Amino acid sequence: MSKDLARQTALVTGATAGIGRATALALAGRGADVIVHGRDRERAARVVQQIEALGVRVRFEPADLSDPTEVTALAERAGDVDVLVNNAGIFRFARTSDTDLATFDVHIAVNVRAPYLLVQALAPGMVERGRGAIVNISSGAATTPGAGSGVYGATKAALESLTRVWAAEFGPSGVRVNAVAAGPTRTEGTSGFGEAFESVGRSVALQRLADPEEIAAAVAFMASPQASYVNGTVLSAVGGLPAHG
Numbered sequence: 001m002s003k004d005l006a007r008q009t010a011l012v013t014g015a016t017a018g019i020g021r022a023t024a025l026a027l028a029g030r031g032a033d034v035i036v037h038g039r040d041r042e043r044a045a046r047v048v049q050q051i052e053a054l055g056v057r058v059r060f061e062p063a064d065l066s067d068p069t070e071v072t073a074l075a076e077r078a079g080d081v082d083v084l085v086n087n088a089g090i091f092r093f094a095r096t097s098d099t100d101l102a103t104f105d106v107h108i109a110v111n112v113r114a115p116y117l118l119v120q121a122l123a124p125g126m127v128e129r130g131r132g133a134i135v136n137i138s139s140g141a142a143t144t145p146g147a148g149s150g151v152y153g154a155t156k157a158a159l160e161s162l163t164r165v166w167a168a169e170f171g172p173s174g175v176r177v178n179a180v181a182a183g184p185t186r187t188e189g190t191s192g193f194g195e196a197f198e199s200v201g202r203s204v205a206l207q208r209l210a211d212p213e214e215i216a217a218a219v220a221f222m223a224s225p226q227a228s229y230v231n232g233t234v235l236s237a238v239g240g241l242p243a244h245g
Ligand SMILES: NC(=O)c1ccc[n+]([C@@H]2O[C@H](COP(=O)([O-])OP(=O)(O)OC[C@H]3O[C@@H](n4cnc5c(N)ncnc54)[C@H](OP(=O)(O)O)[C@@H]3O)[C@@H](O)[C@H]2O)c1
Pocket: 013, 014, 015, 016, 017, 018, 019, 020, 037, 038, 039, 040, 041, 043, 063, 064, 065, 066, 087, 088, 089, 090, 091, 110, 137, 138, 139, 140, 181, 182, 183, 184, 185, 186, 187, 188, 189, 190
């Protein structure tokens, strides 16, 4: 693997598990120094150890992204960041009639407000340095209706919309902003979904769930110089749509 991200610093939110951890490892594999973000210190210590073994610099920065003051403090502690991956996200599925205010609000806070505040705080530095890449982790739920995925899908659709706006706002300064829409992926967050989730996996064209590393490879590509003319787009890593009939 080429070290095309050497001498760059990447902040990956939610890097203590699942897609975020796989992404942090993929970016480190391409030579990036990595800031691992999350909340769980034990999980973080394991990821930090794995990344250290790849010979790059790594540190853990904890923050609860549902709290805006913690988000801005995280951005301050992160310092100069060349690659920002807005990966941390929550998904608590419930039909609209069963969704309470707290569930609605925390989805907006973690999945939309936190990426917004991080971009607001970190993109100006990228603009000043004339380079940077931001990758937002979206979901097939942004565009495909699912029973119970209303609020979650809406937050991901918002993130895709922001991706296009940020690409236009920061593109002229050499900062690229893209999204990767992940399909159903085996992670800590989905481990309790059981057979219903396996069945979602069988419903995509590839007829299986994704491994986090498969999503991470798409994210690392979007963050890398190999995607130097890709801006404001959503890369679909959802396993393909099945044909009907
Ligand atoms: N898995 C899928 O099937 C799938 C499909 C499409 C899109 N996605 C998207 O991919 C992203 C990652 O999903 P995943 O399945 O890998 O998730 P996961 O296994 O549940 O891991 C979530 C990560 O986000 C962090 N996190 C969650 N809430 C947080 C908060 N309030 N403050 C700070 N950190 C927080 C967790 O940190 P701690 O554990 O350290 O607290 C953890 O590192 C999400 O944006 C999700 O919407 C996932």
